[in-house]
Each structure stands twice: as structure tokens, then as C-alpha cells.
Amino acid sequence: MEARLSASRDRIRAAALAVVAERGYAGCSITAVAQRAGVATGSVYRHFPAKADLVAEVFRAASQREVDAFARAAALERSAAEGVAAVIETFAGRALRAPRMAYALLAEPADPAVDAERLVFRRAYAAVLAELIRRGIAAGELPDQDVEVGAAALVGAIGEALVGPLAVGAAGSDNIRDDLITNLISFAQRSIGAVSDDA
Amino acid sequence: MEARLSASRDRIRAAALAVVAERGYAGCSITAVAQRAGVATGSVYRHFPAKADLVAEVFRAASQREVDAFARAAALERSAAEGVAAVIETFAGRALRAPRMAYALLAEPADPAVDAERLVFRRAYAAVLAELIRRGIAAGELPDQDVEVGAAALVGAIGEALVGPLAVGAAGSDNIRDDLITNLISFAQRSIGAVSDDA
DNA sequence: GGAAGAAGTGAACTACGGTTCAATCCTTGT
DNA sequence: ACAAGGATTGAACCGTAGTTCACTTCTTCC
Structure with missing residues (x-):
């Protein structure tokens, strides 16, 4: 389902924002973002080609x-x-x-x-x-x-x-x-x- | 000789300064500094306990x-x-x-x-x-x-x-x-x- | 219900750069 | 001249973090 994918993307984005707001870019590793979003690190790359793009x-x-x-x-x-x-x-x-x-x-x-x-x-x-x-x-x-x-x-x-x-x-x-x-x-x-x- | 050691230290410091002035901190790797100073990377650590101290x-x-x-x-x-x-x-x-x-x-x-x-x-x-x-x-x-x-x-x-x-x-x-x-x-x-x- | 394919997984890979250290060279004192 | 000690070397080590990929799981359509 398309909605699921879009939802995942949003969750990752929201998680990254939350991590940055809390710990800054310094603490904004892909692992941290993925954990926060409740997905695996690899999944982040299904939605964003690279960390730089997400960030x-x-x-x-x-x-x-x-x-x-x-x-x-x-x-x-x-x-x-x-x-x-x-x-x-x-x-x-x-x-x-x-x-x-x-x-x-x-x-x-x-x-x-x-x-x-x-x-x-x-x-x-x-x-x-x-x-x-x-x-x-x-x-x-x-x-x-x-x-x-x-x-x-x-x-x-x-x-x-x-x-x-x-x-x-x-x-x-x-x-x-x-x-x-x-x-x-x-x-x-x-x-x-x-x-x-x-x- | 003491002078030699002190001269080395100065050369490394000057090299680091030159590298920073030219390429910024981004380009200021220990390797680059050592090369510029004409010494081996390891020698940098004889004069500075860590990169952070040098920099x-x-x-x-x-x-x-x-x-x-x-x-x-x-x-x-x-x-x-x-x-x-x-x-x-x-x-x-x-x-x-x-x-x-x-x-x-x-x-x-x-x-x-x-x-x-x-x-x-x-x-x-x-x-x-x-x-x-x-x-x-x-x-x-x-x-x-x-x-x-x-x-x-x-x-x-x-x-x-x-x-x-x-x-x-x-x-x-x-x-x-x-x-x-x-x-x-x-x-x-x-x-x-x-x-x-x-x- | 089963096959096809996409989404998700996470361990492994890779690149990078700071740091270490055993081997070597050089200087110094006798 | 020779031994001793420190300076020098640079290849190897390590930790970190981004990225990949073979595999699993789930959804969807016939």
C-alpha cells in the first residue's frame, strides 16, 4: 500500500527532526533516527538516497x-x-x-x-x-x-x-x-x- | 639536540597553520600536516598528545x-x-x-x-x-x-x-x-x- | 491459495582519519 | 669508535558511521 510507504517516510522524517531537536546533528546518526522511527537502519535508505538528503x-x-x-x-x-x-x-x-x-x-x-x-x-x-x-x-x-x-x-x-x-x-x-x-x-x-x- | 626538537615542533605548528589557512580545518588531517611539515605522521604525536591539542x-x-x-x-x-x-x-x-x-x-x-x-x-x-x-x-x-x-x-x-x-x-x-x-x-x-x- | 514483487531487516562492508608501536636512524657522551 | 638513549618512521590498528545487500516478511492480484 502506498499509504504505508508514505507513512514510513513521514515517520522517519519526524524521527530525524525529533533527534535533531533533542541532540542536534551530532546525535543524528542513521541508527538513532531509525531506532526512533521504529524501523531498521536499512529501511531509511528505502526512502532517502543518502543521509545528506534526509538531513x-x-x-x-x-x-x-x-x-x-x-x-x-x-x-x-x-x-x-x-x-x-x-x-x-x-x-x-x-x-x-x-x-x-x-x-x-x-x-x-x-x-x-x-x-x-x-x-x-x-x-x-x-x-x-x-x-x-x-x-x-x-x-x-x-x-x-x-x-x-x-x-x-x-x-x-x-x-x-x-x-x-x-x-x-x-x-x-x-x-x-x-x-x-x-x-x-x-x-x-x-x-x-x-x-x-x-x- | 633540544633545538632540533623545538624546531620540529615549530615546523609542525607552522605547517598546521598553513594547511588551515589554505584548506581550513576540513583539510587539516594529521597526514596533510605531517606531509607539509616534512615529517612522518607519527612524529606529530611526539610533540602533541592529540590532534585536538595541536589544532x-x-x-x-x-x-x-x-x-x-x-x-x-x-x-x-x-x-x-x-x-x-x-x-x-x-x-x-x-x-x-x-x-x-x-x-x-x-x-x-x-x-x-x-x-x-x-x-x-x-x-x-x-x-x-x-x-x-x-x-x-x-x-x-x-x-x-x-x-x-x-x-x-x-x-x-x-x-x-x-x-x-x-x-x-x-x-x-x-x-x-x-x-x-x-x-x-x-x-x-x-x-x-x-x-x-x-x- | 499461491506466486510475484515490493517493503523491511540488520549484519556486514567500506572509507576515513586519528592513534599506536616495533623497528630504524641519528645524536651524544665517553 | 661504540654503546645508549631518544627521535623518527610509516605501516598497521581501531572506532565510528554511512551504506549495501542477501534474506525474510508482508501485501496484492490472479
Whole structure:
């Protein structure tokens, strides 16, 4: 039956995602995935030609979800400053609640295939931010600036702040986490030239 | 003779550095290093207990050099805005001229030992920036802000802008590189609240 | 109900690279 | 010059993890 095969494939994919979320790529051996999915190691290869394909697919799905949430947050808001705040809140909320996953998606050593995929998604994040900044400049809210550099730098800034030394521990305490997010938003708003004197 | 032994050790270290600079950690097998150094693979183990130690030592030396240059640039300047510009120019000049090395130092997947070392040096960069920002706030040049978050975010921003899609190709052309650096400096100065209207 | 073929199994294969070690060479001290 | 000790060698070892494949089991259709 076709359904059975498709179901198996889905189970394997879900298992791989769960393993990555729990133990990262480091712990994502075919054996571990197969065990989690309740199938034999060989069966994985009936559905995926190679580990890189499985892992790239899992990565793509997970990243796409993040980028979608990110883009959705950007679309709703009016001003660039609000938009930046919204995307950071969205992104940070998700990342700090699932730190292992965030690390895996953003920074963890992995296959070249995954690294390539990661580049694509970093660009996707940057594109969303670039659009936000561009709109802000057009609306006269923001000073003229290099949109591409600003967007890329912001991606790096957000990533570093949320998957670095600061973030460990921040995930544990609501207060610290909220402060981190607030401060990061201030940083981001200043960086694009949206003056906000609220502290 | 003691000199011979010490010379061997140095040759191996230099060879490892050269290999990393050329092919990154990925290409830095013991065999490759030994070949480059003109010794047998086994000899490497007379000088270093394990690959992780060799690689960590090489990494530490290379990183320390960068951090020193970074700190030196920060120390000279007067205002925070000038200081940030100076460190970015320093850092970017070096990184864009040796992109493979920069990637290896900043982002390339490697041993856990190296990852740990990397964290230390990211913190070192952040500490230099934090001090810069702190001085700026004390001098009344910069608005009050969370220094730690700002420093960490800046480290991420600089890294991403210089070891990302933007940087490939930028290394080739002097014009593009200079533009990238100029724009990144503007971004950084805005981000810490040092208003600069020069564009 | 039985044959055909796909899905599933898991032990074995393979590739890779770090590590070891017995044999060898070289330097040093007498 | 010769013995002793350490440095050097590089082939062999080992562990790991992705991949394969001969075999079993199940579904499906005649």
C-alpha cells in the first residue's frame, strides 16, 4: 500500500527532526533516527538516497517554518521600528524556547549539504529584513543606508545574541530572557537608524 | 639536540597553520600536516598528545593575533565612534584578505576543543567592544544601553557581514571591499547610538 | 491459495582519519 | 669508535558511521 510507504517516510522524517531537536546533528546518526522511527537502519535508505538528503530535507522544513514566522511578523507591522521589534520577538521567542534546535539551525557543524541550505535561509532572513529597512527608508522613517549590509549584519547580530554565551541561562529565566530581547530590539532599532529613546 | 626538537615542533605548528589557512580545518588531517611539515605522521604525536591539542594551539595563536590587533586598534582612538571604526577596519582588512582563514577562525565546524576556544575569543572580541561602548557612555557620547548585549550583537554583525555571502567576491575587488567596510562601520556606529551623518 | 514483487531487516562492508608501536636512524657522551 | 638513549618512521590498528545487500516478511492480484 502506498499509504504505508508514505507513512514510513513521514515517520522517519519526524524521527530525524525529533533527534535533531533533542541532540542536534551530532546525535543524528542513521541508527538513532531509525531506532526512533521504529524501523531498521536499512529501511531509511528505502526512502532517502543518502543521509545528506534526509538531513537536508529536515533542515529545510524546519528552517522554512522559522522563516515563515519571521516573514509573517514582518508583514503585519506598520513602521520599520515596529517591524524589527516584531521579528526579533518572534525569532527570539522561538529560539530561546528551543535552544538546541536553534543552535542546530543556525550554527551547528553539519553536512556541506546542510551548510548550503543554511546559507539560503540566512539569505531569506536577510531578505525579509532588507525589505523592512527599504520600506522604512522609503517612508522617511529611516536614514539612507546600505540595505544589504544592514540586513546581513542584523542577521548576524540577532544570531550571535541569541545563540551565544548570553543565551545560555537566558533560556532558563523569563526575566533574563525578556531583558535580552528588549535590549536586542533597542540595538537593532538604533542600528537601522530608528531612534528610540525609551530607556 | 633540544633545538632540533623545538624546531620540529615549530615546523609542525607552522605547517598546521598553513594547511588551515589554505584548506581550513576540513583539510587539516594529521597526514596533510605531517606531509607539509616534512615529517612522518607519527612524529606529530611526539610533540602533541592529540590532534585536538595541536589544532587548539594553532587556533589559539591565530586568534590571539587577531584579538591583539583588534584591542590595539580600540586602544588608540579617542571617541567610541572612532574606536568602532578602527576595530572594524582592522578586523575587516585582515579577514577579507585571508577569507579562508577568517572562516576557519570564525565559523568553520571543528573539534569541540576548538569550538570552546572560539567561544573564548568571541568573548574577547566582545569584551573589547564592551569596553569601548562603556567608555563612550561614560564620556556622554553614547546613550545608555546594555553593553553586553550590544557588544555580542556587534561581534555577530561584523562576523556575518564579513564571512557571509556578501564577503565572497568582496575579497576580490578593492572597491566593493571598501564599500562593505564603510557601510558596516556606519551600521555599527548607528547601533551603539553614535550618530554620524556623513552619507 | 499461491506466486510475484515490493517493503523491511540488520549484519556486514567500506572509507576515513586519528592513534599506536616495533623497528630504524641519528645524536651524544665517553 | 661504540654503546645508549631518544627521535623518527610509516605501516598497521581501531572506532565510528554511512551504506549495501542477501534474506525474510508482508501485501496484492490472479
